[in-house]
Amino acid sequence: MEFMTQVALISILFFSLFILIGLYAYRWGSRERRKWRGSNTWVKAAATLRSVSLKDKTDSDLHTTHSVEVLYQYEFQSAVYESATICFAYTPSGSLDFHSKIYNTLKDAKEIEIWVNPSKPNESVIARGLAPSSNFVSRFGMVFILVGLMMMIIFLLFEVPHDSSLIDQIQTFK
């Protein structure tokens, strides 16, 4: 295989990974935003709170993330469903204040109000808000897509010549 073909192939494979990761993150963020925008048609229902806990997780870099884990049960159109969704795009984060406020509001509750998607009753949320992480994840995805695309184009547009081929192109005279 020619050197240039190898470079083109490797760059396509390598930067495709960036683009795929970016697309995945962007899709997740935009899907949650789409659900959030469409949630004005969701209907109120009462749910029984089965469990609620505040979780802390510390990684190897000693960064701690917090999250609230909930489980609630509700009845909708004569069927019983279970869900664990607090709001759209809810993910663990470093903001202890945000998660603590959610936990403190829910810790003593037995029955709560939830919002149910009438066309997909297994989809429900406790609050119809959109967590800030959706913007972060979408933008993170955008950067990966942009960097991947830009690098791929550069490696495909610009040839990467061997040093020896550069030398061969220099013609000197005594």
Next chain:
Amino acid sequence: MSFLRWSAFVVLSLPMIYMFYKTIARPYIQIQSSAEWPAVTASITKFSAYKGEVNLEYAFVDGADTIRGNSLFFGARTKFDQDFVKELEELFSGASKVRVFVNPFDPQENVVVRELAGIKSVVIAALFITMVEFFMFMLLIGLDLKHDPKEIVDEIVVLN
């Protein structure tokens, strides 16, 4: 407010657009257009290589003018690895003339090899431009998209 932020974003992006032209678009255009450039024989006025830094200077006659040039390759790269420098030193030792390709419409634009010597500078520039543009977008436009976590907490309704 949004119009002001977008305007600021566009104005602050202008240096990045210029950088994109200088480091990415221009070398690409030069490589493509130089395929048709005629070659002339130039006299070597200086060749030195020190710690991987290569400096070549040459001069050629264009009509009544003497044009001086120093472009071994397209792009800004002047530092090379030791083996490559050694090969260049061997090639230029004892040489008094070198073939130079000249833009017929602008003889000040001339080069010995019509290629980029590696794309490291292009890749670094592309990453830099992408990151700067992204952070500017986040700071100026992203502020409009921010959601207040307080809204989420306030929306939780406990029945009993």
